[in-house]
Amino acid sequence: MNKKAIVIGGGIAGLSAGIYALYAGFDAVIYEKNAIPGGECIGWNRKGYHIDNCIHWLTGTKKGTALYEVWKKVGALSDDTEYAKLDSFYSVICDGKTVTLWNDLERTQKELIEAAPEDEEEIRKFIQYVEYSKQCLFPAEKPMDMWGLKDYITIGQTMMDFPKVTKEFGSISLEEYSHRFKSPIMQKLVCDYLPKSYCAYSFLVSYATMVDGNGKIPMGASLQMSLRMERRFRELGGKIVYNASVEEIVLEKGYATGIRLAGGEFAEADYVIPTLDVYPLFHKLLPEKYMPAELKQAYAAPKAYPSTSGFQVAFAASEKFDRGETIFIDIDPIKVGSRSFDRMYVKAYGYDPIFVKDGKQVIQTCITQLDEDYEYWKSLSKEEYDIMKNKLVAEVERRIEEAFPELKGDLEFLDAWTPLTYERYCNAYHGSYMSFITTPQGKSVRLKGKLKGIRNIYLAGQWTSSPGGLPVAVASGKFAIQRILKSEKRSIDI
Numbered sequence: 001m002n003k004k005a006i007v008i009g010g011g012i013a014g015l016s017a018g019i020y021a022l023y024a025g026f027d028a029v030i031y032e033k034n035a036i037p038g039g040e041c042i043g044w045n046r047k048g049y050h051i052d053n054c055i056h057w058l059t060g061t062k063k064g065t066a067l068y069e070v071w072k073k074v075g076a077l078s079d080d081t082e083y084a085k086l087d088s089f090y091s092v093i094c095d096g097k098t099v100t101l102w103n104d105l106e107r108t109q110k111e112l113i114e115a116a117p118e119d120e121e122e123i124r125k126f127i128q129y130v131e132y133s134k135q136c137l138f139p140a141e142k143p144m145d146m147w148g149l150k151d152y153i154t155i156g157q158t159m160m161d162f163p164k165v166t167k168e169f170g171s172i173s174l175e176e177y178s179h180r181f182k183s184p185i186m187q188k189l190v191c192d193y194l195p196k197s198y199c200a201y202s203f204l205v206s207y208a209t210m211v212d213g214n215g216k217i218p219m220g221a222s223l224q225m226s227l228r229m230e231r232r233f234r235e236l237g238g239k240i241v242y243n244a245s246v247e248e249i250v251l252e253k254g255y256a257t258g259i260r261l262a263g264g265e266f267a268e269a270d271y272v273i274p275t276l277d278v279y280p281l282f283h284k285l286l287p288e289k290y291m292p293a294e295l296k297q298a299y300a301a302p303k304a305y306p307s308t309s310g311f312q313v314a315f316a317a318s319e320k321f322d323r324g325e326t327i328f329i330d331i332d333p334i335k336v337g338s339r340s341f342d343r344m345y346v347k348a349y350g351y352d353p354i355f356v357k358d359g360k361q362v363i364q365t366c367i368t369q370l371d372e373d374y375e376y377w378k379s380l381s382k383e384e385y386d387i388m389k390n391k392l393v394a395e396v397e398r399r400i401e402e403a404f405p406e407l408k409g410d411l412e413f414l415d416a417w418t419p420l421t422y423e424r425y426c427n428a429y430h431g432s433y434m435s436f437i438t439t440p441q442g443k444s445v446r447l448k449g450k451l452k453g454i455r456n457i458y459l460a461g462q463w464t465s466s467p468g469g470l471p472v473a474v475a476s477g478k479f480a481i482q483r484i485l486k487s488e489k490r491s492i493d494i
């Protein structure tokens with residue numbers, strides 16, 4: 001009889017762990033609290049429109065990279081996958097000027113220098129370092145703690161110039177980096193996309209991923225990608241149980257015998273792979289004493305290890321609205337959560353027919369929310385929460401219309417959601433849909449996937465490696481199975 005792996009959570013990490021468990025010859029059952037797979041990587045319908053919750057860019061779309069092979073193996077991508085035909089990362093408008101981070105670096109350089117000649121030297125340096133950052137590829141072959149000398153030599157050879165990027169931009173925040181530019185438009189461009197406390201190199205790597213053709217958006221929306229993985233899991237013989245909230249991992253003498261569901265049902269396992277958010281994992285499913293020291297340290301220092309969520313609004317708008325896919329604008333300051341914002345973005349989804357209906361496309365905005373904003377939302381009563389959401393929807397709508405007069409009277413409200421939505425739906429800590437932000441003050445969190453004192457629990461999920469995201473999630477599922485195979489002294493080539 002095959003050994004049985006129980007996976008907790010049917011998001012990208014859970015589906016990946018389940019699929020790789022089957023490839024490795026185990027039986028696999030996934031327990032998911034919601035009615036559909038995908039976790040954070042989903043979408044939903046409102047008034048006949050599809051709203052996307054996730055993929056702004058999917059690292060690992062470039063053929064020949066190790067991560068692409070992982071996405072293929074789990075059924076998310078194939079050599080025939082079609083991608084959105086987008087030619088830029090994002091645009092910013094400031095004082096009436098617009099600049100764009102094109103996928104074509106030369107074009108970007110020319111445009112930025114024209115808009116901000118006083119920053120020419122710094123712009124040229126930026127472009128050069130984005131070029132170096134293309135070498136930063138996600139190491140998806142095996143967990144780093146299993147690397148040998150040969151792996152380090154290979155990575156050293158392929159990432160020859162990348163250490164220059166971490167040396168120059170690894171210990172300053174985006175906000176600090178923005179001060180190297182004199183022009184307001186360059187300062188805004190640097191700070192607009194990611195939270196300002198992020199290490200500056202993250203921004204360069206994100207843009208480089210786009211430029212390198214390694215961060216495209218698969219056509220058909222995020223939920224469809226999760227459903228393709230679910231299909232692969234089932235085709236390989238896996239079982240997935242929905243509406244099944246795991247309440248406890250049952251322990252006996254340093255061994256997890258199985259899991260207990262909310263209804264009291266017990267399911268036995270040889271291996272347990274939790275992929276849910278690690279905060280509820282170590283506060284509900286397992287005693288807190290098993291929480292790794294790196295996590296305890298991070299939760300105790302939220303300034304160095306912030307977590308990110310968003311206040312988001314979706315509208316339907318004319319399909320003719322075509323000012324670039326993602327565009328940041330100046331706005332009258334607006335208080336969302338506990339902080340005030342003078343910038344906001346609009347993302348138009350007309351690039352994929354799934355987001356278009358009767359000549360209208362979905363447009364969305366997301367205002368970043370941090371721990372202190374979550375606390376604000378959490379402090380509201382249900383009634384106050386609804387009032388605040390509605391008030392902010394009207395405020396956001398007004399600001400979009402002010403920035404884009406052609407949209408006046410054209411916006412149809414579809415939905416609005418907050419950090420509390422992610423907390424409710426995915427049990428996400430402070431509504432965070434990534435792991436801890438990588439800041440200059442905090443160290444990257446890298447969990448080894450094993451817990452001291454329990455022999456057969458193998459962690460996966462985006463919280464195993466900051467700053468999380470889809471690549472970490474999918475690779476962590478594979479890594480958990482490789483760790484199990486290693487413990488059984490079997491080959492880790494899967």
Ligand SMILES: Cc1cc2nc3c(=O)[nH]c(=O)nc-3n(C[C@H](O)[C@H](O)[C@H](O)COP(=O)(O)OP(=O)(O)OC[C@H]3O[C@@H](n4cnc5c(N)ncnc54)[C@H](O)[C@@H]3O)c2cc1C
Nearest residue numbers: 009011012013033039040056057246433461462469470473
């Ligand atoms: C608005 C938004 C935009 C994003 N954009 C991008 C992007 O462009 N690129 C990118 O790489 N990433 C992006 N992300 C992040 C990405 O979605 C996540 O990093 C990834 O989906 C996390 O996968 P996961 O499996 O680790 O965790 P999750 O998706 O959180 O999955 C965990 C699963 O466990 C389930 N669960 C929780 N508790 C229990 C329990 N007790 N019992 C059973 N099941 C349980 C949850 O319901 C969930 O399905 C975005 C996320 C959001 C929300």
